[in-house]
Structures are given as structure tokens and as C-alpha cells.
Amino acid sequence: MTAPVRELATSLGRGPDLERLRAAVGEFARYGAADRSWERLLLATGPQVDPALAAHRRALLAWLNAWGCRLRYPRDGEPDVFGAETAAWWERWREHLPGQDATLATLGDTEIDVLGGCYADLSAMRATPGARPRSLGPTAATKMLHALRPGALMPWDAAIAEALHGARTADAYRAHLRMGRDWARHLLKETGLGERELAVELGRPGRPLAKMLDDYCYLAFTAAT
Template sequence: MPRSRLRQQRRGSTGRGGADAVATVEQVRAAALALPRTSEHLIRDRVKFRVGRIVYLALSRDETVLGFAFPREERALLIATEPELYLSPEPADERYNWLQLRLAAVSEAELREIVLDAWRMAVPKRVAAEHEAALATALPPGPTLAQLRSAAAVFAGYGAVDAGWERWAAATAAGPDLALPAHREALHRWLNSWGCRLRYPREGEPDLFSEALEGWWNDHAAALPAAGSTLARLTDDQLTALADAYAELAALCVSPSPKRTLGPTAAAKALYALRPAAVMPWDAAIAKHLHGARDGAAFHRHLRCGRAWARAVIAESGLDEGELPSELGRPTVPLAKVLDDYLYVTITAAVPLDPPPAGPVDQ
């Protein structure tokens, strides 16, 4: 089916002026940065999104018009069919596979489809196929705002649930840096306060935990999402970097006798400590229930779940990601932790909620 016909069919199904809110610049950014190999650039006061050197999205300077990659041979028909939405390219761009649209005239759902189609024109077919295959792996349904609020109330009732976190945050107030021995020691103590039971070195023993963490940090710190990155805005490349870092972190030898590795639960929690707004941690019960495994691929899927769930509750609430925890009764932690609280309450602790959570995932 030609793209123009397909787009027209989509518009008929979503309905302009219906329940969907109009698209925003932030939604353009979120949709683009979720796609593999995409990077954002500011070029001559215009925000553009590229794959390598190929621009496939470009916002106008006033951010009201979005230019995007589109087959040149189908352009005239689409503009004639929907002139209130689509615009001809600027004269300098008419020779390219390019089209423009008014952001105020398109819904978020339509925007995501348009961004995806434009991205497909900029990447090799193999990359697009791999992305489609990943999307085809169904993710479990996430919680609603009501379910998060209910779980947060239960979790808060467990007592001083954030005391250990507050000590870790105070010890690393300038930002976690595992190149510093004091920060590695603080992480060790925080993990143990969260039930990880990692043995401290005896007198005369090497501190394998500290040594292993320092080496891991040297290898992975530069590839981690920047401090302050949030779960809902992680890109696919950032998810991959976190999953790779997790796999190596979990395999670190941190105790000589008996010899033990850091393990999946402590690795996930350590990554959360380092990037709290970006990483939704897990424990053994959560990993088994949702993913049936605790390897790097399962953790990648877990982060994909967290990203999708975060975006869904942000859309449901109409609030920013940073505002949601306060609205849900957990003002001192990020949304990633609120989602983890929900999983702990409903899976690990098996507390029934009202309304109840979604059922188990088909593997």
C-alpha cells in the first residue's frame, strides 16, 4: 500500500480533532530518540534528528512545523489530499525525499507513525528489520496511575524505606563516581542495606568488591546515560549500553571466600544507585515473573518495559516525569523507583491491590 494511502487510512482511524492531543516538540524528540542510531543536533538554530549524516526530521525555528523524510513521488498527492496538515518543502528541499507538516494538526499517535516511517528511510533495511523484530516481542501491560498510587501507599507503610537511599545520596551528593574509594564503600553499604548481603573484606583480605567496581566503572562509565537521564527518555542505544553494563556488573567477582559474583539483583540495584532516574531495578522474583531470566537480554527487556510504562503513566497523568512521584505520594524518589515499588508490592510481596494489576505475562 502506498504510504500516502496508508497515512490517510491512519488519519481516518484516529480522527483529527478527536480525543488525541495534538503533537508537541517533546513528543517528536521522544519518538525520534527511541529509534536506533538517532542523534539530535542543533544546526543553524533548528533542531534536527539524524542517522549518521542523514537528516530525517527537522523542526522549523519556531518549532511549529516538522520536516520529515518522505517519498518525493507521493508528496503531491498527499498535500492535495490533506492540505490542512501537509506542506510543501522549502524550495531548496524540493529535490529531496522530503515533506513538512503542521505539528498542531497531528495527533501524537500519528506523529509516532510518521517519525518511524521517516527513520526507516534513513537506516539500512537490516536495522529497520531488527527494530521491528524487537517491537514484536510483546511487553507486559504496565500499571495505571491508580495502581501506582495504591502500591506506593503500601510500600510507604513498610517503615523507613528510603533511609538507606538517603545515606547513599548524602555520601554521593556531587554525583556518584566509583573512581572514588569512598563512593565504592558507600555503594557496598547501601546494597547491603537493601538486602544484598555482600560480605565485607576481613582483615588482610583484598577488597575485591572495591577493586572490581573500580575496573567496571573505568570500562563503562562513559557509556552510561548522562546523570539526570530519565527512564521515559532513554534511547534504544542507551538501553543497550545499560544492559551490557549490567551483564558485566553481575558477573564481577566481589568476594574471595566463598567466591561469589555480584549477581543479578545487586547489579540491577547498583545501576539504579548510579542512574536512579533512568534505571528500574528488579529482584529475583520480579525478573522471573516478568521475563523468565536474569541475563543481559532479560534486563534489556526490563528496561524497555520501564520505558514504555513510564511513558504511558506520563501520558495518562499529563504531568512531567519529575512531577509524577509527588503526585503518587513518593516525592523523594524518581518515577523509575515508583515503578519498582509497584513491582515489589504486587510480585515480590504479592499484596493484592485495588484495582488489581494485570495478569502474568505470556512468555
């Protein structure tokens, strides 16, 4: 890790300023596999992932596994548990997600409160077939929510969640979104830029601020361990 990004690990809980975020997204850009897996997801689903569609659910599962979630695919003759459970979850929660154009900085407290329940239900969802099925789990749940609303919802992994919040509960997820929202608002105020212009300024045009803040968290709390 370069020195500017290594310093991120010493700022536990504090958001990045412009130069720290620039260092983080520049370093994360070297992780090409992450961007390629996202591009494959979008090629399979179009610009928006719609879990009502079986093909999109299959693409979501492949993307989650590309990110190391290790969700077993159904064998011949086994039910598509992930597909069925995701479709049912989507029916329960689709109307409660932020709009497609929502951004992290625009999330309201009421929206975040509801998203905690959405996350908890998704995390507990049965995701694999077999005699010993497993739930989707906290990391995969936040990644899937990010895929559905990439402009608004930050993902996490176990290292990020534990370092910043000490837990991966619904309340911790709410705290993560509120923290990310505050970071986003501070950066936009600091720079005087809109989110699209900020991404261009950082050399990552089209990349949501929610994901660039996750890049920062990954380098500060996951890659640093």
C-alpha cells in the first residue's frame, strides 16, 4: 500500500478528505478484477439489475461469487434456492428501496431506518440448496443491495463492519449508511462539485461516490489487515 492510503487505517471512523479519497480510488483502480466482474454483471442485466427476472438473479449470484461470497450453485435436480428466495425478497422490499437515481448523499433518515430491515431480511435469506443450507449473510447482503442501488447503498465486508461498527446487525448497517452519507455530504461541500464532477476530478468517471467510499474503506480496513 502507498503511504497516503496506509494513513487511512489511522483515521478509524473519520471520512476521507479529497486527497485521501483520491489516493484510495487511484490505488483501488489496480484491482482490475473487481471492475471486470461488475462489467460482466451489467452486460448480463443491462444498466439496471431487476431481481424479478430469472436471468438477472443468475447474474447476481455469479457476481456475488466473483466477489468471494462462495454461494453454492444448485446441482442437477436441486431447486434454485437463491433464485426463488431472491424473487420472494424482492416482492417484499422492492417498493422500500430508494429510487434508481438516489445517491448516498440524498438518503433520508427514514429511508435508512427502513433499509436496516431490508438488509436484515436479505442477510437471513436462505441462499443455497442441500441438507445444510446457508443464509446469504451480511457481506453478500450489502453487496447485493449495492448492485441494486449502486449510487445510494455502500457495501461492506466483515473487516470494515467490525472496524467501524463492531457488528454486522441491522443497526450497524443503518450506522454505516448514515456514516457514508455524512462523508459524502462533507466531500461534496468541501469540493463544491456534484457527484459526477467529483468522479471525473478523481479520475474515475461514472463511478458512484458510494463505491469510491467503499474503495477507501476496503484499503483502510480490509487490505490493511
